Amino acid sequence: EERNLQRLATKPAVTRDGVAVRLQANVELPIEMDHVVAVGACGIGLLRTEFLFMNRTVPPDEEEQFEVLRSIVMRAGGQPVTMRTLDLGGDKGEACFVHQFGDSVTSALGVRGIRLSLARTELLEVQLRAMLRASAFGPVRILLPMVTSVSEVRAAREILARAARRLHQRGVEFPTALPPVGTMIEVPAAVLIADALTQISEFFAIGSNDLTMYTLAIDRADERVAHLYNPLHPAVLRLIRLTVDAARRAHIPVSICGEIAGDPRFAPLLLGLGLHELSMAASSIPRVKRRIVNTDLAAATAMAETILKESDPVRIQILLDENEEGDE
Ligand code: PEP
Ligand code: MG
Numbered sequence: 001e002e003r004n005l006q007r008l009a010t011k012p013a014v015t016r017d018g019v020a021v022r023l024q025a026n027v028e029l030p031i032e033m034d035h036v037v038a039v040g041a042c043g044i045g046l047l048r049t050e051f052l053f054m055n056r057t058v059p060p061d062e063e064e065q066f067e068v069l070r071s072i073v074m075r076a077g078g079q080p081v082t083m084r085t086l087d088l089g090g091d092k093g094e095a096c097f098v099h100q101f102g103d104s105v106t107s108a109l110g111v112r113g114i115r116l117s118l119a120r121t122e123l124l125e126v127q128l129r130a131m132l133r134a135s136a137f138g139p140v141r142i143l144l145p146m147v148t149s150v151s152e153v154r155a156a157r158e159i160l161a162r163a164a165r166r167l168h169q170r171g172v173e174f175p176t177a178l179p180p181v182g183t184m185i186e187v188p189a190a191v192l193i194a195d196a197l198t199q200i201s202e203f204f205a206i207g208s209n210d211l212t213m214y215t216l217a218i219d220r221a222d223e224r225v226a227h228l229y230n231p232l233h234p235a236v237l238r239l240i241r242l243t244v245d246a247a248r249r250a251h252i253p254v255s256i257c258g259e260i261a262g263d264p265r266f267a268p269l270l271l272g273l274g275l276h277e278l279s280m281a282a283s284s285i286p287r288v289k290r291r292i293v294n295t296d297l298a299a300a301t302a303m304a305e306t307i308l309k310e311s312d313p314v315r316i317q318i319l320l321d322e323n324e325e326g327d328e
Contacts, residue, residue, distance in 0.1 A: 005286035009040040013289045015297040021271065023289055024082075024279040026257055030068060033075040035282040043079030045279020046143070046205065046257040047072065049086055049127070057099040059123055065130035073138040080139040082182070082205065082279075083131050085124060085156070087113045087145035108219065113146025113184075118155055128163040132174045140179045143205055148189045153200045157181055186210035186258075191239045198250030205279070206243055208258025212236050231260045232316050234308070237273065241308060244274040255279055264291035268323060271297055272304025
């Protein structure tokens with residue numbers, strides 16, 4: 001079976017009824033790039049940049065970040081690399097960042113993601129300069145985490161423009177067309193203002209991990225409630241659908257990069273909800289691809305419609321299981 005999965009690497013992810021799906025990789029460490037290339041990912045849908053800041057007392061400077069980002073872009077071989085700005089906080093607020101950022105970033109409802117970047121704009125600008133310079137070596141997209149309002153995206157874009165001016169002044173070469181800027185949709189507030197966010201975002205990336213946590217008010221680290229964490233909760237599925245609908249109305253691309261994107265059992269449902277770009281750990285790509293080539297999109301869409309009418313998460317699981325049996 002491993003060999004069969006390997007053979008899939010060179011095949012496109014196309015549904016039985018001929019719809020192409022883009023399977024991209026989530027990357028946390030540069031060392032994963034070999035694997036990303038080996039499984040035939042359509043680029044990187046989420047580059048988590050926290051590794052650049054781990055276990056050190058001072059943040060990396062522009063040059064250091066640029067070198068690392070450039071090597072990732074070059075390794076991606078012409079496929080797009082979606083670079084997310086620093087997203088500390090919540091489950092990523094570990095002790096290894098405390099020297100640089102204090103312990104304030106550990107709270108899920110505190111200064112995390114874009115909030116931290118906008119509180120420390122000098123850090124954000126350095127990071128954006130490194131990303132702009134890396135974009136000279138291949139297609140780059142910039143992604144903003146934990147957005148809850150239009151003004152955050154606007155502010156980040158202003159800092160991107162400032163970063164570009166600064167590079168110009170220094171005579172540094174980089175493409176005149178700035179990379180597309182996208183918004184992570186991972187807080188219910190962002191879903192509910194998705195129409196407004198499409199006006200200032202060139203793409204959306206749905207972060208279903210955080211979206212599930214904030215929608216259901218479940219801290220997964222708390223074992224007394226962890227069993228209630230469920231991305232198949234109808235509230236989460238409806239929020240995903242609203243996001244896809246807003247992106248479609250505005251004709252901007254939308255992808256999903258939470259853990260559910262890497263679970264083959266959920267692939268037909270996500271396709272049926274209108275998602276055609278999934279980003280996941282590279283190791284998940286072969287199995288998700290195998291599921292997709294065995295999926296009929298028309299049937300998946302009908303199933304998603306049925307599931308969206310359900311209000312009981314247990315019923316939703318049963319409907320998914322029935323669908324799986326039908327496919328085999
Ligand atoms: C998410 O929240 O779903 C996501 C992809 O981001 P992270 O897991 O890095 O918070
Ligand atoms: Mg997240």
